[in-house]
Amino acid sequence: MNKIIVGVDGSDGGRRALRWAIREAADTGVSVEAVTAWHWAGVQDMTVPVTGPDEQRTLAERGQSRDIAAIRAELDDAVPVTRVLVRGVPAEVLADAARGARLLVLGSHGHGRLHHAVLGSVAEECVRLAACPVVIVPVPHAKPFATSGEAIATTG
Template identity: 55%
Template sequence: MNNHLIVVGVDGSDGSRRALEWAAGEAAGRDTAVRAVMAWYWDGIEADVLTATSPDEQRRQAGRVLDRQVQAVKAAQGSHLPIAADLVEGSPADVLTAAARGADLLVLGSHGHGRLHHSVLGSVSEAVIRKATCPVVVIPTPVPVSTPE
């Protein structure tokens, strides 16, 4: 690592928590900073009308999710590793690739959606991989271990 920065995409999901945990583990013991970045935007259509009634409320909710996820990872790791948290307005792929310019790594969590979900809704991970100027690490969704009956 040359630039001493790992950028992590955070969205409140279990996948992004795993990505943030992995990045914090990578940074531990090195002279490397971790920057958790959460993209948010308001289009008035896709927002959850029951909870976000304005762009300001959407931003506040996203900020709470980001802070909660960063604090949970810090507590779980028992680490004093500083994790910067940035809330940026814009589309996730654009925000994350811009934030990672000059970074050593960009880390994302997989949501583990199937092929149908991907073809209908697209994939932030795929868009980021195509646009990124640094290596991208995608932390996979754990596969449940089945036990014989």
């Protein structure tokens, strides 16, 4: 119960989750374990050309290192962050890593209903599988704004 597990996947959501986890760890005096799950399905990713499992692992490791370094520099915090890279299905890897943890922290990607219906949600699966509390850091919503001379009216 002396660590927070956070899913880091190279996305904005993963970076928001890491930022939140480090701040929470600083407030509670625990460490952070940044877990990146990677897998090779035998096909090339549509966004990044990867030719095999070794290259997929290297890509995941570089992304994890980059995100941890960026968030730690931004927060200027000395909270210990352990890096873990595991080959496997993300929800299963994260739920397994969270056994005995204080929290499992994940970022919401903010995808629409179609994406969710087709691909499902790692966060939802982790909520079902995890043996510890799960924190899902939401996508920040843009605040409404008024143009010059306009007022925004809201009803409650």
